[in-house]
């Protein structure tokens with residue numbers, strides 16, 4: 001990894017702590033303005049990415065990972081003024097939500113339920129909810145983990161557009177919109193709004209949605225088995241520039257077992273799988 005890459009990764013890490021899962025909703029942004037400014041420009045806007053090294057990923061040199069026909073349920077409408085594209089089929093189980101593709105502000109999943117799994121908090125609130133298909137899958141995943149001696153608990157699942165908006169607005173009032181965008185997800189762009197994503201941790205709640213979760217036996221189990229239950233590690237290590245988020249071993253996203261297994265076999269992110277980023281040739 002060259003110096004530039006390291007720097008970019010460091011910036012992304014700083015950027016993503018809150019922008020990604022932000023279970024730590026009350027946490028105070030600690031990024032300095034200088035870091036923030038650079039970080040916003042990092043994800044996909046750089047054309048001179050350091051792909052000239054011999055370690056350029058295999059996917060990058062091969063042709064599009066997925067045929068267009070299987071492509072984004074993120075068939076999106078023309079871009080809004082801020083460059084965000086609004087997703088046309090937000091209810092699709094394989095919907096691609098990221099810093100470029102936003103859910104419509106009116107979108108609210110119609111089939112949210114409370115999965116029967118332990119959580120790291122006691123309240124019965126929206127953070128526990130998931131869409132039915134994902135809720136059933138997470139119940140099976142947690143049960144499967146338990147059989148292997150791994151006790152998992154939910155940290156944060158669904159977050160409504162309204163909640164994300166309120167959170168974001170609070171930051172805008174505090175720091176102004178430009179700065180707020182560098183550490184908090186713009187409403188519509190948090191994957192938690194799909195009802196298909198959940199942050200998990202060990203049932204002791206240690207390292208919940210924090211970097212130290214990486215490398216734990218719980219994280220290792222997820223890395224190995226999540227796809228069997230239809231989930232992917234949505235923000236994998238080494239793909240920060242593609243997903244726009246730092247490695248988040250705790251954030252898993254339901255896409256269905258066939259898709260999840262296929263993605264894991266191909267070692268690609270959703271962005272690559274649906275050919276939604278200009279993957280370097």
Ligand SMILES: [Zn+2]
Nearest residue numbers: 020021199251
């Ligand atoms: Zn998350």
